[in-house]
Amino acid sequence: MGKLVENGPKSMVIGILALQGAFVEHQVMLQKLAPSLHVEISVNLVRSIQDLQACDALVIPGGESTTIALLAKHSGLLDPLRDFIKTKPVWGSCAGAILMSRSVTNAKQGGQDLLGGLSVTTVRNGWGSQIESFEAPLVVTSLSQPDRPFQGVFIRAPAVLSIDLAPEDPPLRVIARLPVDLLPNTQSVIQENQGLADHFNPQTVVAFRQGNHLFTSFHPELTKDDRFHDYFVQECVIPSLITNPSSNMLK
DSSP states (O other): OOOOOSSSSEEEEEEEEOOSSSSSHHHHHHHHHHHHTEEEEEEEOSHHHHHTTTTTEEOOOOOOHHHHHHHHHHHOOHHHHHHHHHOEEEEETTTHHHHEEEESSSSTOOOOOOOOOEEEEEETTOOGGGGOEEEEEEEEESSSSSSSOOOESEEEEEEEEEEEOOOTTTTTEEEOOOGGSOOOOOOOOOOOTTTTTTOOOOOEEEEETTTEEEEEEOOHHHEEEEEEEHHIIIIHHHHHHHTTTOOTTTO
């Protein structure tokens, strides 16, 4: 559970892109988390530009990345989302992580609209199809109760192919890896990185933070463990609000 937030904002608005995917599960997690942090968290389901403009931060949930991008385009949200990511904290989970990538491979015919914000190349369905979905315990020392593994739920999960930092990019901090011995044997796309040590193999990276953005290739919202939501609020959202005194949510 979260710790007491001292000298931080008393309230915030966290949006969840609610066009398709597991947005309700994220909503439930964030609403349950608020009392333990002594912060009022208003959750805004984002389906329009006006919804987005009211938010201090955003979660882009898991689902189907091509469908989410298509619906965002039809709603006039693609460019506003790209602008939002440039200045405010955003967490991309599974499909959301794909959309926040700088580039993606194995896209559907016709290509994939991306929002950017993260200095990685990802591959869709990195471990195969729906039937090759899996769960694995993750050691995440950045979370509260670091000795307790976090159960990662990987459903048609993307995989990181490469980390592509430009000189002007914020540093990227890996916060969870999937050990090589837990990688599935049935990999339809990635073969070239097999045999590398964990810390050299980008495929093992399943969660990282870059600036105030968070990437998880798995689905924390499909567990009962709120520690990644706690991490996003405390380590990404609150620092952003503290350093941006113009935010009308600081009280």
